[in-house]
Structure formats: C-alpha cells, structure tokens
Amino acid sequence: MDLSLTPDQEAFRATVRSWLKTNMPREWKPTGSSEIPRAGQYEFLRRWQRTLFDSGYIGLTWPKEYGGGGLTFMEELILQQEMALAKAPPILNVLGVGMGGPTIIAWGSEEQKKRYPAKILSCEEIWCQGYSEPNSGSDLASLQTRAVKDGEHWVINGQKVWTSFAHVADYMMLLARTDPSVPKHKGITYFLLDMKLPGVTVKPLRQITGEAEFNEVFFDNVRVHESQVLGGVNNGWAVGLTTLMYERLTLGFGLQMRLRIALEGLLDLAKGMEKSGRVVTKDPVMRQKLAQLWIDTECLKYTGARAITKLLRGEMPGPEASTGKMAWVDTHQRLQEIAMEIEGPYSQLVKGSDWAVEGGVWPHSFLRSRANSIEGGTTEIQKNIIAERLLGLPKD
Amino acid sequence: MDFGFSQEQELLRSTARKFLENECTSGFVRARMEEPAGVTDEFWAKLAEQGWLGLIYPEEHGGSGLGFVDLTVLMEEMGRVVMPGPFFSTLLLGGLAIREAGSAAQKKEWLTRIAAGQAKATLAWTEPSARWDAAGVTCTAKEEKGSFVVNGTKLFVPDAHLADAIVVVARTSEGKAEDGVSLLLVPKETRGVQVKLLPTMDQTRKLCEVSFQNATVPADALMGVKGKAWPTLTRVVERATVALCAEMCGGAQRVLDMTTDYAKIRIAFGKPIGTYQGVKHKAADMLVDVENAKSLTYYAAWAVDENSPEAPLAASMAKAYVTDAYRKVAGAGIQLHGGIGFTWEHDLHLYFKRAKSSEFTFGDATYHRERVAQLINL
Numbered sequence: 055m056d057l058s059l060t061p062d063q064e065a066f067r068a069t070v071r072s073w074l075k076t077n078m079p080r081e082w083k084p085t086g087s088s089e090i091p092r093a094g095q096y097e098f099l100r101r102w103q104r105t106l107f108d109s110g111y112i113g114l115t116w117p118k119e120y121g122g123g124g125l126t127f128m129e130e131l132i133l134q135q136e137m138a139l140a141k142a143p144p145i146l147n148v149l150g151v152g153m154g155g156p157t158i159i160a161w162g163s164e165e166q167k168k169r170y171p172a173k174i175l176s177c178e179e180i181w182c183q184g185y186s187e188p189n190s191g192s193d194l195a196s197l198q199t200r201a202v203k204d205g206e207h208w209v210i211n212g213q214k215v216w217t218s219f220a221h222v223a224d225y226m227m228l229l230a231r232t233d234p235s236v237p238k239h240k241g242i243t244y245f246l247l248d249m250k251l252p253g254v255t256v257k258p259l260r261q262i263t264g265e266a267e268f269n270e271v272f273f274d275n276v277r278v279h280e281s282q283v284l285g286g287v288n289n290g291w292a293v294g295l296t297t298l299m300y301e302r303l304t305l306g307f308g309l310q311m312r313l314r315i316a317l318e319g320l321l322d323l324a325k326g327m328e329k330s331g332r333v334v335t336k337d338p339v340m341r342q343k344l345a346q347l348w349i350d351t352e353c354l355k356y357t358g359a360r361a362i363t364k365l366l367r368g369e370m371p372g373p374e375a376s377t378g379k380m381a382w383v384d385t386h387q388r389l390q391e392i393a394m395e396i397e398g399p400y401s402q403l404v405k406g407s408d409w410a411v412e413g414g415v416w417p418h419s420f421l422r423s424r425a426n427s428i429e430g431g432t433t434e435i436q437k438n439i440i441a442e443r444l445l446g447l448p449k450d
Numbered sequence: 451m452d453f454g455f456s457q458e459q460e461l462l463r464s465t466a467r468k469f470l471e472n473e474c475t476s477g478f479v480r481a482r483m484e485e486p487a488g489v490t491d492e493f494w495a496k497l498a499e500q501g502w503l504g505l506i507y508p509e510e511h512g513g514s515g516l517g518f519v520d521l522t523v524l525m526e527e528m529g530r531v532v533m534p535g536p537f538f539s540t541l542l543l544g545g546l547a548i549r550e551a552g553s554a555a556q557k558k559e560w561l562t563r564i565a566a567g568q569a570k571a572t573l574a575w576t577e578p579s580a581r582w583d584a585a586g587v588t589c590t591a592k593e594e595k596g597s598f599v600v601n602g603t604k605l606f607v608p609d610a611h612l613a614d615a616i617v618v619v620a621r622t623s624e625g626k627a628e629d630g631v632s633l634l635l636v637p638k639e640t641r642g643v644q645v646k647l648l649p650t651m652d653q654t655r656k657l658c659e660v661s662f663q664n665a666t667v668p669a670d671a672l673m674g675v676k677g678k679a680w681p682t683l684t685r686v687v688e689r690a691t692v693a694l695c696a697e698m699c700g701g702a703q704r705v706l707d708m709t710t711d712y713a714k715i716r717i718a719f720g721k722p723i724g725t726y727q728g729v730k731h732k733a734a735d736m737l738v739d740v741e742n743a744k745s746l747t748y749y750a751a752w753a754v755d756e757n758s759p760e761a762p763l764a765a766s767m768a769k770a771y772v773t774d775a776y777r778k779v780a781g782a783g784i785q786l787h788g789g790i791g792f793t794w795e796h797d798l799h800l801y802f803k804r805a806k807s808s809e810f811t812f813g814d815a816t817y818h819r820e821r822v823a824q825l826i827n828l
Contacts, residue, residue: 345819356745359453441730
C-alpha cells in the first residue's frame with residue numbers, strides 16, 4: 055500500500071498546478087455551492103472546456119487516436135484533485151465526457167470512434183442521454199420508444215424525459231426498442247442520434263429550482279441511418295450498462311472533486327456567519343456536523359483510490375466501486391441541508407434580494423441537490439443493485 | 451499510488467483466517483467469556499508461534515518488524531472472530547508504549563518476552579473521570595530517594611489482571627495539563643498495586659480497576675523523559691486506535707456476511723427474506739458502511755506507517771466513522787435476523803457488544819469528530 059506518487063506523477067501534478075494558475079479564467083468566481091452548470095454559464099463553460107481540450111487536460115484516459123491523452127486513471131485522479139484545489143469551473147459536456155465518449159470508444163466502429171469522441175472532449179458537440187421515459191424510470195428496460203427498420207434507416211417514435219442538456223445538445227445517446235417480441239432487455243438498441251434531425255422536438259421542463267435544465271424530447275418519425283447504431287442491433291442493454299459503469303467510475307472522480315469544492319465553500323460560509331451571537335464554527339453541534347461532512351468527503355476519496363487501484367492492477371472493481379454514488383448522494387444532500395441550517399432564516403432569501411447570503415446561491419444548490427438521489431439511478435435502485443449483484447441476495 | 455494490499459499481506463490474511471477459524475471458534479470464544487483469563491496458554495503460545503505477538507516490533511527484539519498496514523490485515527481477521535484475550539492490550543497498548551517510549555533496557559527485557567509469548571502487558575491510562583485528555587491524569591508518581599511512589603486509581607484498564615507489566619500514565623509534576631505527565635513501567639508484582647477484574651457487558655473484553663497505594667518502583671521504571679510523555683502517549687493511542695478500527699472493520703464485515711447468508715435462506719411469506727426490498731436496502735446500507743469504514747481505516751494505517759503529518763487526523767476520521775458504522779451494522783444485523791439474533795445462542799450479540807465496547811475505547815465518535823474539527827482548524 056503506497057499512496058505516494060512516482061516522480062513522473064509528481065511532475066505531472068506540478069505541471070497541472072502551474073497550468074491552472076495561469077489559465078484559470080479571471081471571470082470565474084467559485085461560489086462553492088453549485089456543482090451543476092447553470093444556464094447562464096453555458097457559453098463561458100464551453101470556452102473553458104475548449105481551453106482544457108487545447109491543453110490536453112480532458113479525456114486523459116481516452117486513447118490518443120480518438121482525441122484523448124492515452125494516460126492512466128492515476129493522471130486523471132491527479133488532474134481532478136488539482137482542479138478541486140484550484141476550485142476550477144466544471145465542464146459543460148459532462149454527459150458526453152463521462153458516458154458517451156467512453157461508451158463509443160468501448161463499442162464503436164472505427165469510423166464512429168474517429169468521428170465522435172474528440173468533438174465531445176472539445177465541446178464542439180454536446181451530448182445528452184436519452185434513457186428515461188415517462189413510464190420507464192427505474193425500470194429502464196421497459197422503455198417504449200420504438201425504432202422500426204425501413205430500408206437503411208430506423209424510424210424512431212416515442213418520448214424521453216428528464217433529459218438534461220437536450221436543449222443545447224447536438225447528439226443523444228438514445229435507447230430505443232427495436233424488437234418488442236423478445237424479453238425486455240433483449241430488444242433494445244443504442245443509437246447515436248443527431249438532435250437536428252427532422253422530427254426531434256425538445257420542450258424544456260421547469261424544475262424545482264425554477265430553471266429549465268432538463269427537457270422532454272419527442273420523436274415523430276425521426277429517420278436515423280443504420281450506421282448510427284452503436285454496438286449492434288438489440289445489444290443496447292449491454293452497451294447502455296457500459297455507459298452506466300463509466301458513469302459511476304469517471305463521474306465519481308468529478309463528483310468527489312465538486313463535493314470537496316462545495317465543502318470548502320460551506321466551511322467559509324460557516325466561518326462568516328453567526329448563530330445566537332457566536333460564529334457558527336464555534337457551536338459544538340455545528341462542529342460535529344461539519345466534521346462529519348469532512349470525514350465523509352475524505353472517505354469518498356479513499357474509496358475511489360481503492361477502486362482505481364483495482365483498475366490499475368487490471369482487476370475487476372470490487373464493492374468499493376459501487377458504493378460511491380450512494381455515499382456521494384448522502385453526503386452532498388446533507389451538505390446542502392447544513393448550508394441551509396447555517397444560513398438560518400437567510401436561507402429563505404434568493405437571488406434578487408440584497409439580504410441574500412452570497413447572492414442566494416445556496417438555496418438554489420440546496421433545491422438542485424434534491425435530484426441527486428433520483429438522477430443517474432435512484433438510491434433505491436442503487437441499493438437493489440448492491441444487494442443483488444454484490445451481496446447476492448435473490449431477485450424478486 | 452497503490453491503495454491495496456500486497457500479495458504478502460493477502461497471504462497473511464488467508465493464513466490468519468484459516469488459523470482463527472480453526473483455533474478461535476465460537477465455542478472457544480464463549481468458553482473464554484466465562485473465565486477471567488480470556489485466553490488459554492495453549493492459544494497464546496500459538497499466537498507467538500505465528501509471530502503475531504511481535505508483529506510490529508523490531509527484529510532485534512524478536513519481532514517481525516512489520517507495519518500497521520500489515521497489522522490491519524491481522525486485526526481485521528481477529529475482529530472477524532471476536533477474538534478474546536489480551537492480544538490488543540499486550541501488543542498495542544503496553545507493548546507499543548514500551549516500543550515508543552521505553553529505554554533500551556526496557557525494550558530488550560519486555561519486547562523480547564512479549565514477542566515470545568512469555569509476558570503480557572497493558573496500559574493504565576484512564577481514571578474514574580473517564581477523560582481522554584491530559585487533565586484526566588490525576589494519578590501521581592512522586593520522586594523520592596531514587597524511586598517513584600505511585601498513588602491513584604485507574605479504571606477501564608484492559609487485561610491488567612493478566613499483565614506482567616503495567617505501563618502507568620501518572621503525573622510527576624503539577625502545572626499545565628500536558629506538562630508533568632510521565633510513563634512508568636510497573637511490574638505487576640510491585641507492592642501496593644491492586645488489580646480488580648470488573649464484570650463487563652462485552653465479556654470478550656476484560657476490564658480492570660487498578661489502584662496504586664504507595665506503589666514504589668525504581669527510577670529506571672521511568673519511560674522516556676520525565677513529565678514529557680503526553681505526546682508519546684498520544685502517538686501510542688493514535689496507533690492503537692487505528693488497529694482497533696481495523697478490528698472493528700473485520701467484525702462489521704463478518705456481521706454483514708452472516709446477515710446476507712441468513713437473508714438468503716430464511717423464508718417468510720414463501721420467499722427468502724433477502725428478496726424483499728426492506729431487507730435488501732438495509733443490507734446495502736450495511737455494505738456502504740463497511741466499505742467506507744475500511745477506506746478510512748486503510749488510509750489511517752498507511753498514514754501511521756508513513757509518519758504522515760495527517761496521521762492524527764486520519765486516525766480520528768477513522769475512529770469517528772468506524773465507531774458509528776460498526777454500531778449501526780451490528781444493530782442492523784440483529785434486526786434482520788429477527789428473534790434468533792436476540793438470543794444468547796446466536797453469535798450476533800458478541801459482535802453487537804464488541805461494537806459497543808470498542809465505541810467507548812479511545813473516545814467515541816463525538817469525541818473524534820470534535821478532534822477532527824480542531825485538526826482542520828474549525
């Protein structure tokens with residue numbers, strides 16, 4: 055067991071650190087609270103991701119021939135740690151980078167691999183994920199969006215929902231039913247769908263925060279060329295699971311990084327506010343809560359390090375790789391609740407009030423955090439997966 | 451970076467698992483619970499034979515010269531079988547204090563004998579005030595005519611009734627809390643030392659009251675610099691805490707294993723209870739607790755081995771988390787077993803009680819969270 059870095063890795067860390075020092079955008083003010091890009095930040099974040107791409111600081115583990123860095127998860131981890139320390143802005147094309155690209159690299163034809171991943175990294179093409187439907191959420195395999203073969207094309211009809219970034223996305227990772235006659239997991243195909251095709255309609259959905267960050271997407275006889283199938287017809291479930299596995303692993307690093315930034319922001323908030331006439335950090339009960347958040351945030355880092363070690367050794371990820379999402383959700387939602395507790399009555403004041411604390415960012419991120427235990431697999435589904443796949447408890 | 455165990459460490463794990471499954475069965479544990487000793491001479495000799503009684507001591511004193519990451523593996527396995535007896539108090543309290551603070555002569559005399567299974571040791575630190583800070587040390591050691599005269603009462607001293615050497619935390623001078631704290635190596639047969647075994651909820655852990663009435667030891671009983679022992683004691687306790695966390699992780703993992711095994715075979719309403727989400731979700735929560743507990747413990751063990759400046763923080767993060775995790779997991783284990791889990795016959799209560807006694811050893815979660823708060827400058 056050795057948590058120290060090799061001289062090469064130390065050198066990489068130093069390079070990243072000095073690069074961040076020079077290249078952190080002046081206009082970026084980390085609020086500490088928000089881990090999800092907000093609508094008003096899209097153009098700025100697009101430029102930031104492009105800057106990262108031009109300097110080779112994104113997609114580190116992806117093969118070089120597809121636009122990546124050809125490095126290991128170790129460099130990725132170092133990069134994420136440095137980003138956290140510098141409180142760097144998040145990336146915009148988070149679904150493409152976290153899921154779409156790795157899935158295309160894992161399953162794509164040579165042509166597909168040459169065409170898509172690099173533009174995902176550069177943020178020239180933003181991706182969204184077309185999985186959930188109005189009647190298929192946790193029971194994803196029951197999805198009903200249909201794809202029917204017509205010559206060289208598949209004709210898509212149906213609807214997706216809760217689709218983040220669909221209103222700005224160029225492409226969608228789409229799961230659609232291509233064979234209704236076989237058991238539900240076996241008749242699904244994974245498509246790379248051009249969002250500009252005729253018949254695709256995106257309707258923003260206003261959410262709990264008042265913003266429209268996600269959407270409904272309707273397909274009305276959308277004709278997709280057969281070359282846009284990823285990983286073979288009726289093989290979409292296996293392909294989609296790869297996506298989810300990558301979501302857990304790579305988004306995991308990013309989530310831990312954003313959590314650490316949020317925690318630093320929270321501690322600053324606590325040091326600057328008073329409760330009953332004393333600074334919040336002097337209150338024994340609040341000290342307990344803040345210390346626990348610190349412990350839980352650090353813990354995610356070490357659990358991640360255990361999972362990465364398995365990857366680097368070429369072993370299968372163990373139980374520690376699956377607990378990250380649940381542990382992150384619990385910690386982040388608690389962090390946001392504590393932010394509200396620290397602000398007390400001020401937590402009621404949002405953007406627009408002169409009295410709002412830090413411009414009202416915390417009430418917004420608090421509301422947004424409610425989705426954490428639903429998006430990317432509900433906590434209940436995560437628990438089923440852990441119980442069935444890791445502990446071997448019987449399926450219903 | 452490689453945050454996993456080496457092949458040698460995995461080998462130690464499988465050796466320990468096999469040995470303990472054979473030698474430290476439920477029947478053995480229960481028999482030891484009923485007796486004051488908590489261990490048999492035969493079992494102790496076997497531990498010595500395995501080289502485990504000197505695992506973290508230097509080779510020159512008969513030890514194996516291994517580190518806390520290695521020890522973590524062994525402690526997990528011992529926790530897995532709720533191993534009773536004075537292993538922890540000997541290796542990690544009395545013995546470790548001697549390793550850290552003892553004179554060359556003390557190390558030579560005691561570490562060699564401990565590693566060979568010929569001597570047991572413990573640490574007499576806490577008092578009836580049950581405080582973990584330096585102000586809690588009120589037991590006195592007065593220097594008189596080339597000797598130290600010890601007076602006072604120590605409480606919650608593990609295995610003092612078995613120990614040949616008791617490392618006593620005593621105050622050699624008044625002043626600020628942390629100044630004036632010294633460590634003395636007091637052989638058990640010293641006149642004026644009285645040990646009383648206390649009945650405990652966790653019968654696998656034997657605790658004693660140790661009282662000193664003008665117990666007189668020669669000047670060379672002093673360990674380290676007079677009045678300056680507090681940092682050393684802190685260092686010893688931090689290390690013992692990390693080892694305790696590892697033991698707790700092993701116990702928690704075993705409870706999870708027993709519980710999932712049971713959930714697969716126990717039928718209710720015509721199906722194994724593990725089919726129901728009410729059971730599944732609790733089991734998944736247990737797994738998250740266990741895995742997180744391990745992550746923090748492994749990090750702390752590494753930090754201790756490296757003498758990292760983060761070691762004190764790492765130890766407190768681990769103890770705070772692992773304490774809550776083991777308690778919750780052991781409680782959930784009983785709940786998911788239903789009535790059978792509440793019986794004396796089933797082994798779950800051994801783990802439940804061990805979780806509780808471990809909770810209050812070296813400070814509970816609340817104590818360590820406050821320590822974390824201080825260490826991160828809140």
